[in-house]
Amino acid sequence: MLKAMLRGLFAHKLRLILSALAIILGTAFMSAAFVSGDTISKGFTDLFSTINEDIxxxxxxxxxxxxxxxxxxxxxxxxxxxxxxxxxxxxxxxxxxxxxxxxxxxxxxxxxxxxxxxxxxxxxxxxxxxxxxxxxxxxxxxxxxxxxxxxxxxxxxxxxxxxxxxxxxxxxxxxxxxxxxxxxxxxxxxxxxxxxxxxxxxxxxxxxxxxxxxxxxxxxxxxxxxxxxxxxxxxxxxxxxxxxxxxxxxxxxxxxxSQEQASGIQSFLSIFSTGLAVFGFLALFTGAFLIFNTFSMLIAQRTRELALYRSFGANRGQVLRSVLLESLLLGLAASIVGLLIGFGLGWLLTRLLRSTGFPGGALVISPWVVIGTLFAGTIITVLSALAPALRASRVAPIEAMRDAAKPDKPLRRLTTFGLILMAVGIALLILKGTKTLEDNVLTLGGGCLFIFIGAVMVAPALSRPITGTIGKLVDWATPGRLGVRNTGRNPRRTALTAAALMIGVTLATGAGVFASSVKAGLSDIFASELNADLILQTDFTAGPTAGFQPALMDQVRQIPGVSTAAALQTDGVKLANRDEFVVATDAKAAQTLFTLEPREGEIRELNSGEIILNDGFATKTGLKVGDTATMQTARGEAKDLKVIGILASSQVVTNPLISPADASGFRSPLAQQAYIKVTDPAQIEPVRTQLKTLVADNPEVSVSDPSAQIKQATTFLDLMLNVLNVLLGLTILVAVLGVINTLLLSVFERTRELGLLRAIGMNRSRMGWMITVEAVLISVFGALLGMVLGTALGITLVKIFGGNFLKLTIPWGYLIATLVLAVIAGLIAALLPAWRAARLNVLQAIAYE
Incomplete structure (x- = not known):
């Protein structure tokens, strides 16, 4: 059995390489993340130890x-x-x-x-x-x-x-x-x-x-x-x-x-390493479907071979062990290759970081990284092959004498179980929504995982209806009609092949819906609560020391056309024994600029020793008008502030307001923002020009408006979307590998059928057209499932976490672009299988046994 397994394993090298690529990608990302992180971390630790050797x-x-x-x-x-x-x-x-x-x-x-x-x-x-x-x-x-x-x-x-x-x-x-x-x-x-x-x-x-x-x-x-x-x-x-x-x-x-100095750098590196590790995990997760699908198809194709082993005396345990050993060798070999590639990527990353000033040194390869990477890649491969291996062990010797295809198993039980898992995942998301966002990340992640797995189980039931409907666009010709029918021939296979793309599209679409809703919500909030026409804005990447002198507002108010102006000086303090940001500003002017209303007390220009609380902070602390709150600033002494008012709920002003006279202990004496309202919209551009002249000597301050501030406020969201787009690209790569692998195995499986089609007159180009239709249908099916699931996930997140802050918005352009990418992915994936199918020898294919 061992010799037979090894010969069978090496007889299909292309299948092995395609099946192993997803595992190689995943383990390469994982090992690169940890190796580069450990190397740079050790470099900083050694560097600070050297710097502080005389301390x-x-x-x-x-x-x-x-x-x-x-x-x-x-x-x-x-x-x-x-x-x-x-x-x-x-x-x-x-x-x-x-x-x-x-x-x-x-x-x-x-x-x-x-x-x-x-x-x-x-x-x-x-x-x-x-x-x-x-x-x-x-x-x-x-x-x-x-x-x-x-x-x-x-x-x-x-x-x-x-x-x-x-x-x-x-x-x-x-x-x-x-x-x-x-x-x-x-x-x-x-x-x-x-x-x-x-x-x-x-x-x-x-x-x-x-x-x-x-x-x-x-x-x-x-x-x-x-x-x-x-x-x-x-x-x-x-x-x-x-x-x-x-x-x-x-x-x-x-x-x-030395440890404290290095810890700040290491916390940044941990974010970087975690990001790469997440990419690796997702590549392994999506690769698991590819492995499962490959082994399922191989077992189906080798039914007669395995039955012959049984008839020659092999028992079920031997068949099971041979298939699992095959997956073990595949997973271990792929993990070793991925580990070595990861070492190379880690070395390149450390060299890249060294060019920006990071410390270098020899590559740090810890035993746990080697063992963990090999274990992760191997165990995922073995677990993915477990179900096909169990099916292989149940092949009866009599199957060696049969040539008829076995009918598909009913999908009802699989679909029902998938729907249950999706319901559990949605319940976990709702449960997560009753807590704070930081309370339990595992609950949110677990909910998404249950939804993903459930969706994969439900997908086979949707395969034929969806691909059949899409296929009506191409079934006017014989190759297109055959491609549509071949796609629906095995719904389980189609669904598993499309799963990798579905997962990536789901994450990217969900994030796209959430980000679009944030942007739309900010636009509505600024339109309803922000009355300023122009803004003096400090570069947010410049840190807490950047800004302008608050006294600049005296000159701003003298500009013709300016009706109201107020500078905002923000800093983190200890207020009523809580860590909180406070804003030093002219509260009376802020009331005009931000449409503020008092819930209790009054809003007026603040004297030293007075404070106006926002609704949220007052609720958390139980402070009321007339109470005293102690504020400790970063540079100054503790000071008691009397509460003279509490703001009604506001989406723009979400921090307590204090007098500029009480900001002397802030980290920086500079203001970070200023909001200006003009007397007439026609005055906006003339005032903008005057403001630019006024701050021309301060390159850290720019003149903007509410629309530009929305764009700046959503910079992080755009970065997150870019990261998820890279993730989408990775899953598209894995999906392309999956489609190639599935279609190559399908071509091998249908050798006689394809030979007969050639024999009755189908030429090579039409044969390639048929395979291309299959590839595109699988890719579009996965993308459509991902878009529907991702949109539903995004809507759920908006409803759970949005409150009054988010406005549900669907990014239709993004969805259309994703669908176009799926079509392109299908076209690329079809190239090799179509080439193989078109070049089958007709006589050998018909005689194939």
């Missing part, structure tokens, strides 16, 4: 307000270490050296093109140049000299290159204060030829200038680094430093500092 303890000021990113490790420093605390640490017992540092996020250089040099995520740091650069273990001066005058700076090599400047050039730099002009005195880098650690940019000032621009005042530091004397452990040094500085400061060991 045995680090002191920073403690903040009760969490970072904007929620991780507590943001590069923007809001609490500082004063000079007297740094002086106390200089006499610390067991310290060999104590070095106060100044470094914080928010130093933006304006390039020669007049635009701010972007970092696309990593921080734009500013700090003090080291007192003795020659003693720094990592930093080096590559060109020029360090800054010695207040108007001199050193730029990191990557920043100088991006800005297009060199030593001696003038550059304008924006910090927490308005732009200032400096002269580039030098270019820095890191030892080992690195221009940056992880894509960040760095501007080095003299110490007093760095303190003023990056920390807000002189005589303060962002942190104090301590090196231990010989024989003193990091933990001992930490405890001694903590005793000196007290509870208002956090002391970490050098190892803890």
């Amino acid at each position: 045995d303890a680090q002191v920073t000021a403690k903040s009760d307000v969490p970072s904007l990113e929620g991780g507590g490790g943001e590069a923007l420093v809001t609490k500082v270490v004063p000079q007297d605390v740094a002086d106390k640490l200089k006499g610390l017992d067991g310290a060999e050296s104590v070095t106060p540092q100044v470094v914080s996020d928010g130093a933006r250089v304006i390039g020669k093109d007049g635009k701010v040099v972007a970092s696309n995520g990593p921080p734009r740091l500013g700090g003090a140049w080291p007192a003795n650069i020659n003693e720094d273990p990592n930093l080096e001066l590559r060109l020029g000299t360090g800054p010695t005058a207040p108007d001199q700076v050193v730029l990191s090599a990557n920043l100088a290159k991006s800005a297009g400047v060199t030593v001696g050039d003038k550059v304008e730099i924006i910090t927490l204060q308005p732009r200032r002009t400096f002269t580039v005195s030098g270019i820095s880098g890191y030892k080992g030829g690195r221009d940056s650690l992880g894509g960040e940019t760095f501007v080095y000032f003299t110490l007093p200038v760095a303190q003023e621009l990056m920390l807000g005042t002189t005589g303060v530091y962002s942190n104090v680094d301590i090196k231990a004397a010989p024989g003193v452990s990091q933990e001992t040094l930490k405890q001694r430093a903590q005793a000196v500085v007290g509870d208002g400061y956090t002391v970490r060991t050098g190892e803890e500092t």
Whole structure:
């Protein structure tokens, strides 16, 4: 049996390759995701360990307000270490050296093109140049000299290159204060030829200038680094430093500092790795249908062969084991190939990331990645072949003497079970809708999985009616009519072949419906609740330090045609013991700009010490008009605010409002947005021109309008759709492989039939036409099921999570484009099977046994 199985396995190499490709794709994505993530993660861990090798303890000021990113490790420093605390640490017992540092996020250089040099995520740091650069273990001066005058700076090599400047050039730099002009005195880098650690940019000032621009005042530091004397452990040094500085400061060991610095990068990498792993899982999931279909067809074709084995004395267990061993070898071989390809992809990804400034190193291949990838690919293949293997073991010896085709099994039981699974999936989605969005992601994912599996089970019952209806477009000719009938010959096979495309189209369509509904909902909300005509908008990728001075509103209000204007200064604070964003603005002007109505109390211009709560926050906290709420800002002291009003429900203003006078403790003194209403629509363009002139010296601020803000607000949704379109492309690839495999096996299965058709006069082109009709019908069937299922899924998500925020919208253009792609996929998939069918030798085909 083993010899027979191996000979049969290697006798059909093309079938093996096509069946294995989906597993290869899935395991390649999975291994690439984990290998590249582990390699870059280790690179950052080693890098920060090297950078901090002279730091045995680090002191920073403690903040009760969490970072904007929620991780507590943001590069923007809001609490500082004063000079007297740094002086106390200089006499610390067991310290060999104590070095106060100044470094914080928010130093933006304006390039020669007049635009701010972007970092696309990593921080734009500013700090003090080291007192003795020659003693720094990592930093080096590559060109020029360090800054010695207040108007001199050193730029990191990557920043100088991006800005297009060199030593001696003038550059304008924006910090927490308005732009200032400096002269580039030098270019820095890191030892080992690195221009940056992880894509960040760095501007080095003299110490007093760095303190003023990056920390807000002189005589303060962002942190104090301590090196231990010989024989003193990091933990001992930490405890001694903590005793000196007290509870208002956090002391970490050098190892803890390195881990925290690396954790922020690793969290980003985990998102990247998870995305690739999801692609891998979906490729494996869709590939499972391809494997199941392939083995089902092979078992059906080998019925006589397996029956002969039984008649020669093989028992059911031997037949079952031979088929499972065949699937095991196929899965293991495909997983090994996918693993090796994944290593290559991982290496390419790490090289690509290294070119952007990420640390490199040897490829990290952990045993669990190898074992996990091989296990995942192999077990999915074996499980997919289990049902066909069980059918093979039940083949009776008498089947060897039969030549008649076996009738299809009824679909009623399969369809009923599929409908039950879909009902369970819908119930899980509804159950998920009764909780918060973050409450249970597994429930949502499980609901979708049940719906997918149920839909695959129901699909065979729909195969003949749908393909028959679509086929009326081509059944006017004999090849088209035969193609339609062949597609409906085996509904299970057609449905399983179309399943891969159905899954991808379902996800993409569901996301498309949801995203379109969000955009339509935002448009309606802005139309009904936003009365502003023009908006001053800060680049949302610039971080919390970008913006404009709120005092600019005085000049805006002087522009002819402006009736109302208000700046919005937003920051995260601790309010009533809750993490919350608050908005400092002119509440009376905001009432006009945003159609605000009071639920309780009043809306008026706020005095210092007053606050207007939004409806949601008031409900969560139980605060009422007249109550007092304590607000702790990132830089300031705690302050009690009296509630003078509570807003009625609003979809635009969803945060509490405070007086600009109480925003002095915000992370940034700058406003991020301003809304302007004009006296007459005819004044919009003249006012727009005046506003552009007013902010011309601030490249981080642009003049837009509500429609442009909707587009910016939905940027993330567009990114999500692009990712899902890539996913759709992947599933189309797997679907094409599935259609090719199914039709090739079908051509082999129908060799005598095709030979007879050629013998009675069907030429090669008409034979190819018939196979092409089959391929296109299968692809369109899968796409139609996916579009219907995805639309239903999108509608369900809108109804469950939308509330009054979303307006149900169907993206018809997107659906039509998906259908066109399905037709193209079918045409491509038909090429090889049609070529094989058209070149069958007529006499050999008729004599085929």
